Amino acid sequence: MLEIKHTLCPSCSVGCGINVVLKEGEVVGSFPYKRHPVNEGKNCLNGRNSIEEYKNKLKKATISNSETDINKAIDEIKKELSSADASTVTVICSGNNSVEEIEAIKDFAESNDYTVGFYADNLKNIENIASYEDIENAKKIAVIGDILYENPLIGRRIVHAKQNGAAICAFGAEKSVTKNIADDYATDSIQEFLDANKDNLDETALIIFNEIDTQENLDKINSIVEESNCKVLPVYSKSNTKGTFNFLDSKSAEEMIEILDNTKILLVFNDDIVDEIDYDYSRISKIISFACCENDTTEISDIVVPIKAWLEKDGSFINAMGETQNFKAVVESDVLSEIEIIEKLKE
Template identity: 45%
Template sequence: MLKIKHTICPSCSVGCGINIVSGEGKVLGTYPYKRHPINEGKNCLNGRGSVEQFENRICSPSLVKNNELVESDNETVINLIKEKLGSINPDELCILCSGKNTIEELEAIKQFAESYGTDKIGFYGYNFPNDDVEVASYDDVSNAKTILAIGDILRDNPLIGRRVIISKENGGTLISVDTVEKSNTLLNANECVKVDSISDFINDMGEIKGKLDGETVILINKMENKDDFNGLKELSVETGAKLLPVFKQANIKGAMGILSSLDAEEIKEFLSDSQALITVNADPLDFLTKDDLKGKFIVNISNFADDFTKLSDVVLPGKPWTEKYGSFINAEGLKQEFISSVISDDENLSEIEIFEKLA
């Protein structure tokens, strides 16, 4: 019998509702959630394709030998990790979380790090710094007279892009800034600004700055460094324009309230004198090289196989978002709670259970 249950899309920080179609404990597909106030039954390709990753799902706790997963069990893997952690100093452990973790998981992992004695814990924030700046709402985007979009919002975050199009249909002006020649946002813009560097543009906007006022929303999903965002905050204060960062992962805004948002250089510094690395739903190869990870005992808590899996020493699958109870905070600051939409019959531990056992 097919089942349809509601959850929150994990593809980005917009926070769209999505229904999961399942049967016999397996995810079969998605179906639009018509009553969700953010996306109103519309799911983008990113959301609809979010279940395709289940084809590469890791089903069992495993050891990694010769770049291959060797099936094991929770007790063996947990004991191996505890043995390693007991043989190093607390400040030789680095923990990398991600915006894919729920609020509840992040709090549990932070508690573990504090009890173990390491302060080398954080997540990769895609060059966005920790910040509690007041952000624009999605309705502000729809009603904006001018939108300054930094990055390809229409491709990467289509349900925010829908709000951008509504603004244009109401007479609003879209100014698109990017380092590429072509993008969906550039193609739909009233004014296109091709730049070699986002940072250089923020430091010297020229005549663009005079077009921003209190009815402007600055949408950002692309930052080159943390100082870029500080420059945009200053611009917001000076012009009255509202800011709305849109993140690549569902709960980056929530993670910012709990852990440090790190850039690649900060993570490299953490790793430089670390003997062990625990990653939780994070792929360091998105922002580091294989050489940066050499010589580390790597605990990879992840549901899905990728190139990083082969570099790990042990793998614990944890639970995919379809089997989680928890909450995310979306780009506009709304806390969204959700329950498990699929019940599987595997014996894999949840991320919170893993850290409880490691403690």
């Protein structure tokens, strides 16, 4: 007998609804949640493939690549932390964590005087953001990054805006899906692109971006928004990056490297920092990963502890436009959540 349960897609910060198909309690497929207000019955390829994370989840804890009992792994972590100088312990969290998990991770780190690292692709928090409905009503849209390919359900709204008469200017790589709908397209410099278009942006316009190279570019966007009164919508690569900003300031790649230079014990909560920050991780004495599936960080970790996958837990995300969305577990599991692991580390 088939059962359908609703949840949120974890693939990016758009916040689409997704239906998960279960047969006798096992996940067998997914399809779009047709009544969900964000994606309106659509899911992108990443959304459709998001259940693969659950299917490929980690089964066992490991110490030095040898399988072990999870309680032994946690005891080993506690032993390492108890003998460490707190100033050399760094905790990494990310937009992959739910609002509730971020709060617990932050409290755990701060109560022990550990450093917290949060990297969001060099993007920062922006308070006055546009809604998804604002996209389709905009008269001009400046796009930075290949939104149509990487965030197609935001891209779909940009296409609707163009059909409604909006002018589209865009910046990105030479090969880009977004390039196909742009009236003007630039590839050389974000600064030059913004300078060329800032005089055409007003309260009826919108800037949408999912990539920024430097703080200078972000400052430029903020100044244009302030001067022109146009709206802005950053689209983050992780589902709860916007929610994480409520607790932590994100670090630049350079700031993250500085933190890592002073780290002897690195605890990574549901993130793949090795994939994101180019660094010689062999300089860190002990790397500990809490992860639901294998990634580049678990590959080099001294201790790996499996955690609940997104289908196995309750919580909330805050999507790109700042809207809180709650989700419920669709699969029962006896795997520990990040919050439960933190409670064990406190014992």
